[in-house]
Amino acid sequence: MKERRKWVIILLVLFSTAAILVGGICYIYNVQANLWNKAVTDILEVTAQGRHTLDVYLEKDEAALHLLASTLEGKRSGDEQALWEKVGLFGGGEDNTAYLCVDLASGAAYTDQNPPGGPLGEDRLQVFRSLEGSGVREPFLDDYTGVWTLGIYENFSFADGAPGLVQKSQPLSEIAERFSLSFYDDQGFSYVVNPAGDILIRSLHPNSNRTFQNLFDIIDLQGNSGKDIDAFRRALEQGKRGAARFRYQEEEYVFCYVPMESAAGWYVVSIIPNAVIMEQAGSIVEHSQILFLLILVSVFILAAFFIIYRDSTRRILLAEEQARRAAESANAAKSRFLSNMSHDIRTPMNAILNMTKLAEGHIGEPERMAGYLKNVELSGQLLLGLINDILDMSKIESGKLVLRQDPASLRDLLDNLSNIVSPMAEKKGLDFTLSCPDLQHDTLCFDSLRLNQVLLNLLSNAVKFTQEGGQVRMEVAERPSPKAGQARLVFRVADNGIGMQPEFLEHIFDSFTREQDSRVDKTEGSGLGMAIAKMIVDRMDGRITVESEPGKGTVFTVTLDLPLASPAPRLLTQERRDGPVDLTGRRILVAEDNELNREIARELLEGAGAQVECVENGQACVDRFTDAGAGYFDLILMDIQMPVLNGYEAARRIRRLDRPDAASIPIFAMTADAFSEDVEAAKEAGMDSHLAKPLDMPAMLREIQKHLEP
Structure with a gap:
């Protein structure tokens, strides 16, 4: 009887050991799977952020281009000078951006560059005629610059009904700088691809493969499953979001893909070594293995005590319960991720x-x-x-x-x-x-x-x-x-x-x-x-x-x-006098190219009693001041970034005029350029004050009153 009980106990111990081993293997596998899923979810969210950044950048360009198209709709197709000037207003930036307007009927082109452009070749014209509606072109080799370029386009109609198209283009390298994502200490990188897998934008990451032109060419040559590749291909064609694993450069990589919103059919695909993703799980798995090893040792020890003292059954059950609770506690860890903004x-x-x-x-x-x-x-x-x-x-x-x-x-x-x-x-x-x-x-x-x-x-x-x-x-x-x-x-x-x-x-x-x-x-x-x-x-x-x-x-x-804030003595002095500012009888000339800003300035100044005249550029400001008699205007508010003639040069020309009030009339710069060097530039141009945009209207009125006081 005792021998039989002994063998029963041994069998129970062996069975328990096998069960614990199997359970431990399953547990470790589940931990690895959960950690992998969490990491992939985080990568998908970061990829979505990168996608959103690129979408916002493209949408900003689309808005600027739409504004240009809306402006050109009011012009006739044959008015070459007006069309060139309007296109030129949108150019002149420092980011290598180029604007182009095409008369699709005649083939005439207008750019923001000098010379303004000319008739397009038949091949280029046919390319533009094939573009419908509005959207983002796949990267192309620019005929003029010889560099790969990304273009955003929009079709419109001129005032005379002729079809037209506007395009904003920028070197692909600059887009790539804004798009590049980094994962796991810079070991992951990203591409932008189309549904066919063609690589449209390459990450600047050193591991980014610059030989292949198509994502499927990369994974097709690595011995990956054709079924998995087809599933990946269908996911891109159907606009889905997800992740896949493929062999690449003799190593397993995770491909996380998120569709873009501003460019239909485009995807941001992040590629990260699977080993790097699982590194964070290594220590957890190692500790889990140690845990189960300790459990096994505990089971043998408890079994020995049970055989010796006939009381080990209770201890084995207690150990198993503790092990179960430990496993449940470990599985209770929640992954956190960015759901939306x-x-x-x-x-x-x-x-x-x-x-x-x-x-x-x-x-x-x-x-x-x-x-x-x-x-x-x-x-x-x-x-x-x-x-x-x-x-x-x-x-x-x-x-x-x-x-x-x-x-x-x-x-x-x-x-x-x-x-x-x-x-x-x-x-x-x-x-x-x-x-x-x-x-x-x-x-x-x-x-x-x-x-x-x-x-x-x-x-x-x-x-x-x-x-x-x-x-x-x-x-x-x-x-x-x-x-x-x-x-x-x-x-x-x-x-x-x-x-x-x-x-x-x-x-x-x-x-x-x-x-x-x-x-x-x-x-x-x-x-x-x-x-x-x-x-x-x-x-x-x-x-x-x-x-x-x-x-x-x-x-x-x-x-x-x-x-606590220390009040400024000068402002306190004005307050002891700041009543409302009264500019009754004062004539003020406002030079501002933005119509809305002109109207705001006019209403505020007229509300303080001033008589206001507005012009839309620096040259018009110089002409109006020259035509007016000496002493006619009491003060000039001058925007800096204006067409035809900027505010600095306009102020210099006014100061050089041979008339008594040219050197004494107060000229204020009002500009979004608010750095210290901009203030110094205004002084060098002969201006008396610098007002940063967005304008502090009460401060502006106080500054005007200070300069107009006798």
């Missing part, structure tokens, strides 16, 4: 769209229009900042964010937040309030855009995750700061929305995380918002905390110590 982008975009809609309904009410346009501008600036943060992942991950320390109005920031959030809350049927009863200081030194970004993210989340009829509250309190010369601001954003689970609160400030909850499954979000907010608050030496309970709401608290 809509959360942070949609908030300011919603404000822009709604404010624009409101403005359309109140066109006859200037004051309301001004308020709407101001909110559109602020939301647009925030949108630009968000896009820059999301696209530049290296900045987010490395913490290389640069914060400004400029004097700014806290009340203005809070008013702007209220103007953006109130329509969102009203549309959802929420009660929104913002209170700041005990603020002692308004002007402080901080990065208003970044602080606005943090608070808007908290408020938009509160609105998003609060049901109709709920409440969203923001309270701002000022407290004494332990730091000299600073004020402590406490921002509290509270809602009575759906709240968060305790386990999610531990990861709320991690990148790419969103709560897995049926209540928020349909809510869009990038998973970056709270990570960015935490990063900004940390960089401002502040603190952000969160309290939440499912079904009862969430409270975020941001605590910041902000330096």
